[in-house]
Amino acid sequence: MLYLLGVIGTIVVWFALLGVISRPVDRNRTPVVDPVSAWDIARVGADRFRAGLTSTGAPLIHRFPGDHRLVVGLTRSGKSCTVHAIITAFSTSVDAAFVGIDPKRTELGLWRPRFTQVAVDLADIDQAIVRAVRLMKVRQQFLELQGLTKWTAELGPWVFIIIDEYAELVGISTDGIDRAGEGTDIDKGLKRSKALASMRITDIGSLARLGAGLGIKLIISTQYPTAEVLDTQIRNQLDTRFMHRVSGDEQVKVSMGAGRAQQVGANSIPASMPGGLWVVGSEDYNDPVLARSTYVDAADIPTLATRTASAAWTWEQLLSLQTVADRKGLS
Numbered sequence: 001m002l003y004l005l006g007v008i009g010t011i012v013v014w015f016a017l018l019g020v021i022s023r024p025v026d027r028n029r030t031p032v033v034d035p036v037s038a039w040d041i042a043r044v045g046a047d048r049f050r051a052g053l054t055s056t057g058a059p060l061i062h063r064f065p066g067d068h069r070l071v072v073g074l075t076r077s078g079k080s081c082t083v084h085a086i087i088t089a090f091s092t093s094v095d096a097a098f099v100g101i102d103p104k105r106t107e108l109g110l111w112r113p114r115f116t117q118v119a120v121d122l123a124d125i126d127q128a129i130v131r132a133v134r135l136m137k138v139r140q141q142f143l144e145l146q147g148l149t150k151w152t153a154e155l156g157p158w159v160f161i162i163i164d165e166y167a168e169l170v171g172i173s174t175d176g177i178d179r180a181g182e183g184t185d186i187d188k189g190l191k192r193s194k195a196l197a198s199m200r201i202t203d204i205g206s207l208a209r210l211g212a213g214l215g216i217k218l219i220i221s222t223q224y225p226t227a228e229v230l231d232t233q234i235r236n237q238l239d240t241r242f243m244h245r246v247s248g249d250e251q252v253k254v255s256m257g258a259g260r261a262q263q264v265g266a267n268s269i270p271a272s273m274p275g276g277l278w279v280v281g282s283e284d285y286n287d288p289v290l291a292r293s294t295y296v297d298a299a300d301i302p303t304l305a306t307r308t309a310s311a312a313w314t315w316e317q318l319l320s321l322q323t324v325a326d327r328k329g330l331s
């Protein structure tokens, strides 16, 4: 009997030990953030919106208009959900205009009634980028004439340029370029697309460098946070970073900055937390904070977009420097 009890006791202790040993090492270091119910997105101050939760239970805050933003992560890691949560928050404000650049034709089109433009074909994308650069120049001249130095909401809306899958824009997918014979149609086509891609990078670079002071903010998302895709000059301007699950340390360095790679491990987002992210930014999150965006179901976006469509801006209104006050006077 005693012998039997002894054997059972040993087995119990053995299983208990196994449980401890097989527990993921960083389980305690990376607490799971509870999901946030849809619609739980709200303004919480003059320039702040709540659109998610952090691991301390505090709301995930987005400044309005905030910095240029970078959103990275593997496929299905939650990038679009984070972008939709930011748009949902800001879409209620007439001080916000949106331009969507969506070469992979994902879900930005669902926002169409609220957006100034949603461009999916490369020709439309180039037109949207050219218009954004023109708007920047028009605003720059206006500020100079007025003797002002910075854009404010009284002068016109903040324009958010949202790029979903940046790598598609910068010609990274134009592989095979060396395989086409010199002078063939394919070769000419590829050369042209490479030239267009480099013009796009130049334009996005100047929007990144000068846009912020002129009321134009970029929200760039990519699955491929590598130095090749995101050149340093553009990356350095994207001050707020959202990093969803990524696959390696190199991606953490590019996404969060080299100095932060020690604080945030590549596999530090538990599988039990879809949509988990690390946020770091110059305004609210000096150190990386684990968080999760409010889940915005794509099926709800058309309703959200229609409900806020009256706050939408056309390119004509933006380029003619119409102000919110003007628009209210006219309507």
Ligand SMILES: Nc1ncnc2c1ncn2[C@@H]1O[C@H](COP(=O)(O)OP(=O)(O)OP(=O)(O)O)[C@@H](O)[C@H]1O
Pocket: 035, 036, 073, 074, 075, 076, 077, 078, 079, 080, 081, 082, 106, 223, 274, 275, 276, 292, 293, 294, 295
């Ligand atoms: N904040 C969240 N809360 C709960 N679930 C989420 C959240 N974000 C994402 N998910 C889940 O993960 C799935 C993928 O999310 P999402 O489409 O945002 O990924 P993605 O990174 O944009 O993927 P892709 O690179 O393929 O575009 C969602 O359909 C949802 O099931």
Ligand SMILES: [Mg+2]
Pocket: 079, 080, 081, 106
């Ligand atoms: Mg996506």
